[in-house]
Amino acid sequence: MLTLLLNIAESQPVLDPAALPGSELSFGWMFVKVIVSMLLVSALAFLAIKYLIPKSPWMKNLQGSKIQVLEKVGIEPRKNLYLVQVAEKVVLVGSSEQGLSALLEFSVQDFQKKTFSVPDQSHEAKQKA
Numbered sequence: 813m814l815t816l817l818l819n820i821a822e823s824q825p826v827l828d829p830a831a832l833p834g835s836e837l838s839f840g841w842m843f844v845k846v847i848v849s850m851l852l853v854s855a856l857a858f859l860a861i862k863y864l865i866p867k868s869p870w871m872k873n874l875q876g877s878k879i880q881v882l883e884k885v886g887i888e889p890r891k892n893l894y895l896v897q898v899a900e901k902v903v904l905v906g907s908s909e910q911g912l913s914a915l916l917e918f919s920v921q922d923f924q925k926k927t928f929s930v931p932d933q934s935h936e937a938k939q940k941a
Contacts, residue, residue, distance in 0.1 A: 878899050879898050881894055881895070881896055882896065890908065890909055891907065891908045892907045894906075897920065902919070
């Protein structure tokens with residue numbers, strides 16, 4: 813069986829791509845095809861991100877949500893402060909490796925007028941001691 817396969821393989825001529833007419837492999841032409849293909853894929857990805865994803869049902873749920881992150885500030889790696897609006901309240905939330913914690917809470921009206929007051933943390937710490 814093996815000898816039969818070897819005989820068949822030896823009798824088949826090996827085709828050389830350079831020997832075939834019209835089969836010149838030009839590096840320049842292949843490079844142009846790759847660049848055009850990459851541009852086409854990039855354009856399709858851009859259009860999908862710009863038009864299809866915002867109209868998808870799961871993104872509409874996020875847009876109509878009563879919870880919005882107004883601002884995010886990084887303090888250290890993996891430690892952030894978030895201003896989160898929940899219905900009619902604005903909450904300052906701190907995040908770290910240990911989890912999330914609400915630091916301050918005030919109304920949307922006070923936040924927009926910038927009339928909120930920050931409690932004195934040092935006074936509270938003295939009372940606890």
